Amino acid sequence: MKKEEIIREFQNLQQQLQNIIVQKETLKIQKMDIEKALDELEKTKEKNAYKIIGNIMIRKSIEEIKNELNETKESLDLRIKSLEKMEKNITQKLKDLESKIKV
Numbered sequence: 001m002k003k004e005e006i007i008r009e010f011q012n013l014q015q016q017l018q019n020i021i022v023q024k025e026t027l028k029i030q031k032m033d034i035e036k037a038l039d040e041l042e043k044t045k046e047k048n049a050y051k052i053i054g055n056i057m058i059r060k061s062i063e064e065i066k067n068e069l070n071e072t073k074e075s076l077d078l079r080i081k082s083l084e085k086m087e088k089n090i091t092q093k094l095k096d097l098e099s100k101i102k103v
Contacts, residue, residue, distance in 0.1 A: 010097045024083040
C-alpha cells in the first residue's frame, strides 16, 4: 500500500472515530435523561403520569412508563457498548496505520 493510500485511510478512520464518539456521547446524554426521568418517577406518589408521543400527551401508569424507559435504557446501553467496541477497533487500526506512516 502506498503512503498516500495509508494517509487517506488514516484520515478516513479518524473521521469515523469522530462520528462514533459523537454518537456515543449523544446516546450517553439520552441515557442520563432517562435515568433522571426514572428517578423522578420513583419519587412520585402518583399512579399515573403523562407521556409525550408526537404532538400529544397520553396518560399511562407509572409502572408502564418505567418499564418502557428501562427497555429504552437497556437498548441505549447495548448501542453504547457496540460503539465502544467500534471505537476500540478503529483506535487500534489508527495506531497500526500511524506506525506505517512514520516508517
